[in-house]
Amino acid sequence: MSWKDFVKLVKFRLTFLVVFSASISFLIGSKVNGSINWTNWAMLVIGGFLVTGAANCFNEIIEKDLDRLMKRTSDRPIPAERMTTGQALVIGLFMGLAGTYLLQRLNLLTGFLSVFSIVLYAFAYTPLKRKSPIAVLVGAVPGALPPLIGYVAAHEKIDEIAVILFLIQFMWQLPHFWSIAWVLDDDYKLAGFRLLPTGNRDLTSAIITFVSALILLPVSLLPTFYHYGGYYVGGVSLVCSLIFLYQAYNLMRTREIKAARQLMFGSFLYLPVVQLMFLFDFIGK
Known part of the structure; x- marks a missing residue:
């Protein structure tokens, strides 16, 4: 197995973003505790990478026959037959067990x-993708768990801050997922995936995407509302949310793939900017 195949198997860029999100939340939780344990931070990063990579392995094993049907996934190591499902399963199990061991060492x-x-990502979200658009809501739960996991790794308690971190990432994922689904709808349909709210690029799907971006706006202001952040995070979150909302409105107005692509790229910038501002503002208090 080449390094390139491993990168594709664990969806390296996605895994990196997950670990980044957990790391930011770990530092916020460390501020609550009063000090940063860098050894624990390293365990979180390594364990988080292994666990996320394992979930992606299992996802690709389950969807190997479907991945062959889509242009964007046909070159992954399993559908391209550069790796067997047995090899991928061994890698996934090893990463999952090793990652879980490291993370439970932090706390149970x-x-x-x-x-x-x-379990939720690989065995609930993955099979639901061909059955119902509700899969996106289900998938948004494990997708929003990384900041929660990072926070409780440093501060063993699900408190208001933990819930806020979870809610921001949960609500962000809806317009993020649906913009990607809009761009890739033709490819997804080759595998029978139903990820847009109505299953089609229509006005209703665009309206639901816009409404999710609209709800994200007040959710992004919760750190300031509950006084965990000041005007810096509030101002940046408001500006980012308004830009994001405008992009979602543009999709609703035009229903063009170009507008969906702009919303998708906007989502890539939105989350790290808002999370980093929350961290800097919180540490500065």
């Missing part, structure tokens, strides 16, 4: 949430 709640995330 972190380990439990990590296992729950793998």
